[in-house]
Amino acid sequence: MRILVLASRRIESRQSGYDLRVANLCAHLPGEAHLAVIPLEEDRESGPTGLAVDPLFASVEVLSAFPPGRERPRRYLRRSNDHYMQLSRPGRFAAARDRLREIVAERGITHVVVFGVALAELAATLQGVSVVVDVCDSGVLTTERALAASTQPSTGLKRWMDKLALRRKRATESRLPDRFDVVATISLPDTRAIEQLRRGRRESIATVPNGVDEAFLTPLPRPGDRHGVAFWGNLGFAPNRDALWFFVHEVWAPYLRDEGVELCIVGPNAPSWLAEIAAQDPLVVLTGYVEDLRSAVAPYPVMINPMRTGSGLKNKVLEAFGLGIAVVSTPLGVEALPEVRDGVHLRTAETPDAFADAVREVLKDPEHARALREDAHRLVDEHYRWEAVGRQWAGLFAATTSPA
Numbered sequence: 500m501r502i503l504v505l506a507s508r509r510i511e512s513r514q515s516g517y518d519l520r521v522a523n524l525c526a527h528l529p530g531e532a533h534l535a536v537i538p539l540e541e542d543r544e545s546g547p548t549g550l551a552v553d554p555l556f557a558s559v560e561v562l563s564a565f566p567p568g569r570e571r572p573r574r575y576l577r578r579s580n581d582h583y584m585q586l587s588r589p590g591r592f593a594a595a596r597d598r599l600r601e602i603v604a605e606r607g608i609t610h611v612v613v614f615g616v617a618l619a620e621l622a623a624t625l626q627g628v629s630v631v632v633d634v635c636d637s638g639v640l641t642t643e644r645a646l647a648a649s650t651q652p653s654t655g656l657k658r659w660m661d662k663l664a665l666r667r668k669r670a671t672e673s674r675l676p677d678r679f680d681v682v683a684t685i686s687l688p689d690t691r692a693i694e695q696l697r698r699g700r701r702e703s704i705a706t707v708p709n710g711v712d713e714a715f716l717t718p719l720p721r722p723g724d725r726h727g728v729a730f731w732g733n734l735g736f737a738p739n740r741d742a743l744w745f746f747v748h749e750v751w752a753p754y755l756r757d758e759g760v761e762l763c764i765v766g767p768n769a770p771s772w773l774a775e776i777a778a779q780d781p782l783v784v785l786t787g788y789v790e791d792l793r794s795a796v797a798p799y800p801v802m803i804n805p806m807r808t809g810s811g812l813k814n815k816v817l818e819a820f821g822l823g824i825a826v827v828s829t830p831l832g833v834e835a836l837p838e839v840r841d842g843v844h845l846r847t848a849e850t851p852d853a854f855a856d857a858v859r860e861v862l863k864d865p866e867h868a869r870a871l872r873e874d875a876h877r878l879v880d881e882h883y884r885w886e887a888v889g890r891q892w893a894g895l896f897a898a899t900t901s902p903a
Contacts, residue, residue, distance in 0.1 A: 502530050502531065504525055517614070524736045540566050580670075608628055690706045730742075760782070800824065806838050807827055
């Protein structure tokens with residue numbers, strides 16, 4: 500089995516959920532793998548790296564980018580995103596398609612893996628191969644939740660454009676299982692979102708979660724002793740920003756600040772409002788990017804995951820479980836982990852006062868926190884090692900021995 504992997508960016512950063520998923524799933528491909536990168540934007544200065552993926556592939560090739568700007572007006576007439584690249588940049592699209600066809604022929608490719616819906620239309624042009632598309636998060640589910648949770652609903656032309664964009668995503672995701680051999684998502688809610696678009700038909704749709712890096716699977720350490728909580732992630736990611744806004748303004752400030760609860764936030768791209776609060780309040784620690792996440796968050800006994808929008812699987816929860824940090828989350832923040840139980844592996848709460856109460860209880864009751872930590876640590880060790888996830892992933896290819 501010879502497998503061609505299509506990715507929309509260079510795979511190099513440990514701070515990118517996309518890069519980590521591509522790298523770890525490719526490490527478990529059941530055959531010789533070749534990587535083709537078709538960047539969706541021009542190369543920019545690289546951020547923190549740390550992933551060495553070249554040894555995973557027999558060959559690596561970077562094709563010309565598809566940056567935004569100077570696109571053909573025909574793209575506005577599309578009813579779905581099935582042919583967006585071809586309509587917007589037909590010359591670049593043809594060049595990429597022809598080069599991918601050459602790679603398929605030169606290397607005897609039998610299977611193609613596409614990471615992300617954006618490159619699926621290129622894979623659809625390749626003949627004589629089986630194609631697996633990893634959607635990861637459903638764009639439909641993410642967009643629907645973002646629109647529903649918005650505190651400033653769009654109006655006029657913006658509202659019409661938002662509805663049109665959502666309609667195009669629905670049309671594209673509903674047809675993916677008919678166009679490709681296997682469609683994978685990262686969680687059951689994302690899988691169900693695509694199933695609903697297909698009126699409940701489940702053929703060729705699979706769920707493959709993320710795993711947790713071995714660095715976070717150490718023996719259960721001692722709990723942190725700071726009177727505070729930690730949050731980590733890319734702070735430029737809209738659902739993370741919304742989660743922090745909710746926690747800071749509706750939970751921490753009215754309920755926890757006067758009790759001296761510290762808030763440690765780790766990650767790049769902090770919004771200006773958060774930087775201003777951290778500059779004025781000594782209880783708020785904003786670290787930016789750190790090389791060693793484990794050391795930065797280990798002093799804190801609680802990780803908060805107050806997600807209200809977005810979809811997919813929150814890696815930070817698996818990392819906290821592995822590090823032995825008790826988790827307080829909204830139900831949406833752990834919907835992708837079907838094994839977790841409130842009061843057993845973590846605490847869940849939805850309203851601001853309930854969320855604050857859960858944080859207080861975990862901070863004040865060491866025995867309760869210990870039980871949560873132990874059960875969560877055991878769960879992630881049993882179900883979310885990359886080796887276990889990799890077996891699910893490899894199993895998808897056993898069922899795709901002939902092209903669609």
